[in-house]
Amino acid sequence: MLAIQFDHFGGPEVLNPVELPPPVPGPGDILITVEAAGVNFADTHQVDGSYLAADALPYVPGSEVVGRTPDGRRVLARVSHGYAEQVLAKESAVHEIPETLDAAEALALLVQGLTAWHLLRTSARLRDGESVVVHSAAGGVGSLAVQLARRFGAGRVLAQVSTPAKERLVLDLGADAVVTYPLQEKADVILDAVGGELFEQALGSLASFGRLVTYGSAARTGFTPVDPARLGRLNASVVGFWLRPTLAVPGAVEGPLGELLALVAADRLKPVTGADYPLAEARRAHADLLARRTVGKVVLRP
Structure with a gap:
């Protein structure tokens, strides 16, 4: 399975494509085959070591994906290690989305x-x-x-x-x-x-x-x-x-996310989508984000 990993802190140049074993679901886990993974500014802080919470190295960044579950559902999910071809998510962090909703638009609604x-x-x-x-x-x-x-x-x-x-x-x-x-x-x-x-x-x-x-x-x-x-x-x-602890507050996700999805469906909110990058080019995506060469939602596609 292709994934993007870094094993020491630095700029985008520390991000490297690696082959990892596919994740194995445990109790309460859902396996997702990734259609697109979102890139967030917080990911660049993780990579250079300036994020508010430290992660053990080596580390695969990425906190959100759109993908498909084994039973065929198309979902938007909060995850860890999202820069990969397959990821695991908890059932409580998975939200079904319409087939017609663009993956980048859906990803724009989650973290951002x-x-x-x-x-x-x-x-x-x-x-x-x-x-x-x-x-x-x-x-x-x-x-x-x-x-x-x-x-x-x-x-x-x-x-x-x-x-x-x-x-x-x-x-x-x-x-x-x-x-x-x-x-x-x-x-x-x-x-x-x-x-x-x-x-x-x-x-x-x-x-x-x-x-x-x-x-x-x-x-x-x-x-x-x-x-x-x-x-x-x-x-x-x-x-x-800081969004991370906010996500654990009762009612902080389902209601607001439902409202955002409804606004998009009613054409009253238009997520701005930016560049798509191949998963293997995550390094370039980070460099462009840091250089302010991007607008809206940046995604990686396996």
């Missing part, structure tokens, strides 16, 4: 879709009429957050992106405007997965009782200390979010 949903609903607790700024708005999470913010009642949705092509994309998705710092108007909610200087600029751009939700550190500059006194002067909050 649930992240966007919880950033707005659970962490920011977005209220009707509030303004939202989405950093990295053309990415997997950002492109969904722009659309969901509008669906969830935001008054203005503002996008931060890095290229003119990405500007056109986010405006087509429903953003009111593309912004740079300093903002011309204070924001009620800012979603940030970058950190570093962008986090600092965002913190100073919050409206009174605004919320800055941080859910990553793509800048890889480390985490910025936050002075409680400064928060007091700003009348603002910094909220941290």
